[in-house]
Amino acid sequence: MTNSISEFEHSNAYFVIGSNMTEAHPIIALRLKRGARYNGAKLVVADPREITLTKYATLWLRHKPGTDAALINGLMHVIIEEGLEDKAFIEDRTENITALKKVLKKYTPAFTEKITGVPQDKIIEAARIIGTEDKVAFFYAMGITQHVMGTENVMDVANLAMLTGNVGRPSTGVNPLRGQSNVQGACDMGGLFNYYPGYQRVDLEENWKKFSESWGCDTLSRDAGLPATAMINAAVEGTIKALYVMGENPMMSDPDIGHTEKGFKNLDFLVVQDIFMTETAAMADVILPATTYAEKDGTFTNSERRVQLLRQVIDPVGKSRVDWKIIMDLSTRMGRPMTYQNTAEIMDEIASVTPIYGGISHERLEKKGLQWPCPDKNHPGTPYLHKDKFSRGKGFFYPVDYHPPAELPDPEYPFLLTTGRMLSHYHTGTMTRRSKGLNEICPEGFMEIHPKDAGSLDIEDGEMVRVSSRRGTITVKAWVTRKVPPQVVYMNFHFAESAANRLTIAALDPMSGIAEAKVCAVRIEKLQLQETAV
């Protein structure tokens, strides 16, 4: 997030696209709800589903799944047409506006309505809110990123924010909501194929030299690494032979699990370090028992870039060990001794090689977390980014032209399946399904289907149905609801018995390698009597 959570209660307007935040980021949603209900902020929600946030919205744009960029372009078209753009900001702080305008030209309200299904008057009304309100904050999550044009969708949100001068000030900004407790930190720490810690590119000679020296290692690879999705492909093809998986469950979280399974089965060796016998661990050759967050200390970095201290509450259960000690032991056994006494010492090393974490130490985090960039020991941290300039200098408008998802419904697979998370469960369900009350709230998976579609398929509420895509087939309970529009069905991916990711497609966004888990085509069939009787 460019901005901080506490700022959002004071925004004048919000634009939320592809984020079911009352379920996936409930605490951030509290700020928006309060802003909208008590401070008169205008809330514009763009989502194909009638998510809870729409109840609090000034305006709900129900666009078709996968048409996010078209919708955003349509908004920008109106903003420019009506002269609502922030001309001073564009002039002083950005470049390439002409190219953007050229692409936007065709996105008239009528054209945009045709692609997105959102009525023209609503597009115009939303554009006016975003174009005229002083402090507008933009939010998105996996709803716009898990698409073949995921990266472009994000760039388009940035375009909209820059066009309206809503970057570099409090209570504004481009705010991706990170889904996991330390997904931000895992990226910051160089848990990425293309970056060393702190987003220092691996393909730059100076970085290679810097890390070779800091780590006292002359064998750092100069080869490009593979993103997770490509590692699975490589395992299927047989070029990746071994995987070391720490606290991940790709056999549930990956799109097109059937493909992932093929990859894992094809491995020569798989080691999984985890807290439960996950679907992935069950395929391992060696399982190393690790600990939960209650059994360790260290730091997490949240969605607003705030590095915060974890504190150990109980001892590791059984013979389990904390992850950092397991890694140290492995490294030492493989000839590169690691001898950190505690996690504070590891953070000191992180700070020494990672400029954005340069001023961070456990001691400083004792009272309250610090937001990176925090380059030195006296730096107070950075509540919002891009204050006077962007990291590259001027903000660059990257024109985005809409193109459709990889797989859309056709006569054979006539429904569009979209997936997501729900409030009471989390990711692959390994933790929440083992918490009694949470599992009681929702003990099994379900598929949301519109009454019209349910009627035409003769499906009753609560009935088990068969759902198939070109990749796989599952059976799942149907929930007949108007939360989804006709022709669109929705599932959560938390449930192994009805794993939505058996159906999803691993079509990748070429820029980031993210898969299009939010759109694929499925067929829905009523189960025959003898099948339900089993």
Next chain:
Amino acid sequence: MNMVDLTINDKKIIVPAGSTILEAAQSAGILIPTLCYHKHLSPYGGCRLCIVEVEGIPRLVASCTTPVAEGMVVRTDSEQIRRNRKTIVELILSNHPNDCMVCEQNGRCKLQDLAYEFGLKEIRFQGEKSHYEIENRNPMIERDYNKCILCGRCVRMCDEVQGVGAVDFSKRGFQAKIATAYDGVLDCEFCGNCIGACPVGALTGKPSRFKGRSWEARKVRTICNYCGCGCSLILHAKGQDVIRVTQVEDDNCVNQGFMCVKGKFGFEYINHKDRLKTPLIRKNGTFVEASWDEALETVVDNLARIRKEYGNNSIGGLCSAKCTNEENYLFQKFMRTVIGTNNVDHCARY
């Protein structure tokens, strides 16, 4: 900002205009007892415990709802105020079950603290008592309205913070009760913020009931392990079991002390019987328990063999959005320095 001068207990205080007397007193470190006041909720003035004397006003006023005025002279601790407060607590206790010994809130109950403070050995008022059935036909929250003092904090929390409005006041007078629509089964988001707001034992979290008394638990402040909001919370552990999660009370956190259903109630997996407790090695298709030495040597041997046979880039590593920065740092350092590959990634895209 307009500032207002006033005097509380002979102390000169300057506060922003629009502050209440209670807020002014708190800013000067003067404690006034309250049951219905909550810093993040609108003032309610229901419990009357925060009554104070204001010069020029003949009656006692509720300090939580009375704004300060220039030159105001306030007294918070006179004998008359103390007598009144004591009577209020007695009146509340006259319709309150005397079962502190089995109450989940024992040891952290505001009403219990007040009874202790006023040295209430017996209650002068005898009268009717409420006899409500305990409401627990929901996964998370047990509601015992016999203990409810009608402070309305849960009602305001649910409406003003959560924006749900699952409960409200119903009926009047002695029959007044907090209830769901049509007094039906509680059907809400189960954020549990009402439990955090309840000053007594009327609302308790079902997953924590009878797992341990307040004073038996070690309380450790840490960061939630679910989504990326990064909420601060307090884990309570009895022995080696995590038994309860409560909110932090200060503002040095992103969540202002508010929680969601996973943060509040999603802790039982920590001590779940399914936890992996020993290393396992697959032998002839089944997992066999192994020592750490044996397991780690198996990993080392296989990784070394594969690297030698197929090269550094035949090995990949997935680190974790659930592990700490320190662990992810070491993981990628291990992959890059020991294995010698940039094949390291995690599920940032899922």
